């Protein structure tokens with residue numbers, strides 16, 4: 127499903143965090159959003175996912191305007207997001223955690239299903255199988271019975287992506303998935319995201335790790351002071367002087 131952002135503007139009181147931002151994240155492609163701290167990347171994700179009310183502009187998902195919908199409704203329309211911080215439900219295993227995301231899709235209330243009534247038992251088994259398959263697709267099915275809090279951070283991040291996939295969403299918003307990972311984990315994450323792309327899903331990702339972004343993105347959108355500074359294939363963005371001045375030069379210096 128195509129995700130189209132058109133004329134997106136967001137004000138916080140007198141502060142304009144986003145000004146007239148437009149771009150399209152295409153089916154089966156990974157679009158990366160980069161830019162300096164405070165450029166408006168997180169604000170844009172919050173606007174798309176229904177966490178912030180936009181000041182003006184529209185967000186269209188598969189041809190349907192989703193601006194103004196609540197987060198749960200946006201999720202129901204086929205868009206899931208991950209967060210920078212992994213959120214664990216106390217006491218649940220990895221498999222159960224991923225199942226809760228599957229429940230969101232099936233519209234079942236988890237508590238009702240947990241009662242194990244006969245009518246819900248079969249779908250409970252289906253959800254369990256699906257959650258296991260989702261973990262297997264990411265190569266982490268061996269973690270099914272572990273508790274999320276006990277896992278190393280890199281594996282927690284993969285479970286966070288598994289949760290987004292288990293919702294059945296066609297469009298994934300990933301908030302700095304490579305942050306805090308060491309290089310082997312970043313390499314593995316790149317292969318996971320490449321395989322997700324191959325399933326035809328649309329991925330929109332905020333990320334600061336430039337080698338990771340340059341190697342994986344089909345398109346890069348650069349934000350600076352809430353405005354779109356550039357948009358294009360990695361090579362054209364890498365060599366864009368305005369982008370180098372605003373961000374890449376600094377990212378190199380800080381590396």
Ligand SMILES: Nc1ncnc2c1ncn2[C@@H]1O[C@H](COP(=O)(O)OP(=O)(O)OP(=O)(O)O)[C@@H](O)[C@H]1O
Nearest residue numbers: 138141142143161162163164165166167168169170
């Ligand atoms: N809820 C809010 N209320 C007021 N101002 C906000 C709010 N959220 C963000 N801002 C402001 O909007 C601007 C954009 O912030 P945002 O967090 O979107 O940037 P970012 O590109 O995601 O930065 P980072 O890379 O540091 O996460 C900043 O000036 C920030 O202070």
